[in-house]
Amino acid sequence: MRILAVGDIIGRPGRKALRELLPQLKKEVGYDVVIVNVENAAGGFGLTKKVYEELLELGVDVMTSGNHIWDKKEIYQFIDESPNLLRPANYPEGVPGRGYGVFTKNGVKFGVINLMGKVFMDCNLENPFKTFDRIYEELSKETKIIIVDFHAEATSEKWAFGIYVDGRASFVYGTHTHVPTADEFILKKGTAYVSDVGMTGVWYSAIGMKPKEAxxxxxLSLPRRFEVEDKGEIMFNGIFVEVEEESGRAKKIERIQRLI
Structure with missing residues (x-):
């Protein structure tokens, strides 16, 4: 199975990059599955039903997220009825939505888990390492291909998690910082890993936002309202991974970065 994971898409520029580049990348790398982090997809903060439907039309198979998924209040109206939209699985019991699932593409089953780190993040989260253990026991009965979006701030936590799940997850990639890292590797036991995919949005910006307010x-150490930077070249950041379907082990990992 060939998987394309796209980093946090920032508002309209990020969606434009998907619209223009997904067909091109389909021809170039022949991906089977597209997974996109969408927590900043609508105006830079959260997700609306309209944007959710737009992303489905663009061919996105699974949407992951993070702490900003709740920024648009209408998310509560449709997240429970959207099986391919995930929020971090280690939120407390009772939070709307789902944090993982098993999906099928071209007759092949694959699992996706969305987790959020605890370092410099919300301390009320459950431990992501233990949450993975619990979910893995369930998903591994249905498929060998397990993909994790680890939405976290600290690179040390991401790396520790990658090694912790090495040989169980097929592909672990970090999101949240919006800055791509050059540490894409296949770990010793066969898990493809990168600390952060990076964002998809206007590159000359404060991680996707207009620099002035940032x-x-x-x-001044005063609060400012951030707005999506919508002028200038757009940077697309993604990771392409090829996974052996029978074993779930990664065979190839490649960082993809394009300017449009």
């Missing part, structure tokens, strides 16, 4: 916030 700079003022750093200079």
């Amino acid at each position: 700079i003022e916030r750093f200079l």
Whole structure:
């Protein structure tokens, strides 16, 4: 199975990049499955039903997220009825939505788990390592191909998690920081790993937002309302991974970065 994971897409520019590049990448790498982190897809904060449906039309198979998934209040109206939309699985019991699932593409089953780190994040989360253990026991009965979006701040936590699940997960990739890392590897036991995919949005920006307000916030230590930067070249960041279907082990990992 060939998997394309796309980093946090930022508002309209991020969606534009998907629209223009997914057909091209389909021809180039021949991906089977597209997984996109969508927590910043609608105006830079959260997800709306309209944007969700737009992404489905663009061919996105599974949508993952993180702490910003709740920023648009209408998410509560459709997240429970959207099986291919995930929120972090280690939120407390009773939170709407689902954190993992088994999906089928071209007759092949694959599992996707969405987790969020605890370092510099919400301390009320369950331990992501233990949450993975619990979910893995369930998913591994249905498929060998298990993919994890680990939405976290600290690179040390991401790396530790990657090694912890090496040989069980097929592919672990980090999201959240919006900055791509150059550490894509296949770990010793066969898990493809990268610390952060990076964002898909205007590159000359403050991680996708207009720089002016971000700079003022750093200079003055006062709150500022961020807006998506919508002018300039757009950077697409993704990771392509090829997984052996019978064993679930990764055979290839490649970082994809394009300017449009």
